[in-house]
Amino acid sequence: MRIATFNVNSIKVRLPLLLGWLKQAAPDVVLLQEIKVETEKFPRTDIEDAGYNLAVVGQKTYNGVAILSKFPMTVELDCLPGSPGGEEQSRYVEAVVDAGAHAVRVASIYLPNGNPVETEKFPYKLGWMERLRAHAATLLRHEEILVLGGDYNCCPTDLDVYDPVGWANDALCRPETRQHFRALCNLGFTDAVRALDPSPHLYTFWDYQAGRWQRDQGLRIDHLLLSPQAADRLMAAGVDKTPRGFDRPSDHTPAWVELAV
DNA sequence: ATGCCCCCGGTTCGGGGA
Numbered sequence: 175m176r177i178a179t180f181n182v183n184s185i186k187v188r189l190p191l192l193l194g195w196l197k198q199a200a201p202d203v204v205l206l207q208e209i210k211v212e213t214e215k216f217p218r219t220d221i222e223d224a225g226y227n228l229a230v231v232g233q234k235t236y237n238g239v240a241i242l243s244k245f246p247m248t249v250e251l252d253c254l255p256g257s258p259g260g261e262e263q264s265r266y267v268e269a270v271v272d273a274g275a276h277a278v279r280v281a282s283i284y285l286p287n288g289n290p291v292e293t294e295k296f297p298y299k300l301g302w303m304e305r306l307r308a309h310a311a312t313l314l315r316h317e318e319i320l321v322l323g324g325d326y327n328c329c330p331t332d333l334d335v336y337d338p339v340g341w342a343n344d345a346l347c348r349p350e351t352r353q354h355f356r357a358l359c360n361l362g363f364t365d366a367v368r369a370l371d372p373s374p375h376l377y378t379f380w381d382y383q384a385g386r387w388q389r390d391q392g393l394r395i396d397h398l399l400l401s402p403q404a405a406d407r408l409m410a411a412g413v414d415k416t417p418r419g420f421d422r423p424s425d426h427t428p429a430w431v432e433l434a435v
Numbered sequence: 436a437t438g439c440c441c442c443c444g445g446t447t448c449g450g451g452g453a
Contacts, residue, residue: 183452184442208452210443235443236451287453327453346453381453382440393453425441425453 175273175435177203177280178414179323179396181426185209188424189217195417196224201430202244203271205282205323209238216240233264239282239324240267247271250279256305265302276319276435278404283324288345296345299327303354311361313401319435320401322363325426327395328355330365333374334394346395363399366411366431378413379426387418396429407434
């Protein structure tokens, strides 16, 4: 089973690119972020015609996540548990994919950016990361094949940034952000892409500005975290850079894992 | 040093992204 995560930066604008990529890459499960559309306005039939079942948690203008699956799936959660005042931002959807002999639990995650760090946005991000860690700890007790994938808005180490010094005080690279990400991993998750490829320039995001893509000045912020049961089945993982080079691209490109399921 | 570019809503500009 191949599972990919892709921040599309607007499903409306990216629909042709996404459909072309789905046909070419043929992933079994796709975790989408930043669909930027209300649930009712998601281009459902286009995706279903491409052979995928759908779970959509949208909102107007910002955020929004979805799960595409060639296998039947059951939606389990449409927000991250533990929000103090209810969830107003669509950043989390979780489902169980029924692959016949095995069930695979997946979540599509759009973690808050957190900039500027001197505003309330940064503590909001860290609080969200703490809630994610708490929920992930609960999920691990099920001992399932589990994949938490998405845009984590976190560069785990300096190896994941084209200019670590310049980005040191950014919310994506701050020590607190990295500490929270490590705390999540240290529950027992495997950062699949990094586990199989220690090389630099393993980026998943390149800013539209300043020719960052052309210069390969990117960030690795999209991750697929595997439970021990999923990691034991890890066959391959990587970043598919091709969609970033297409016309009218997202600023992100997909990361993917292949599990022996 | 700053902004570059892109998307959104709904206008020709501001908010947000990372």
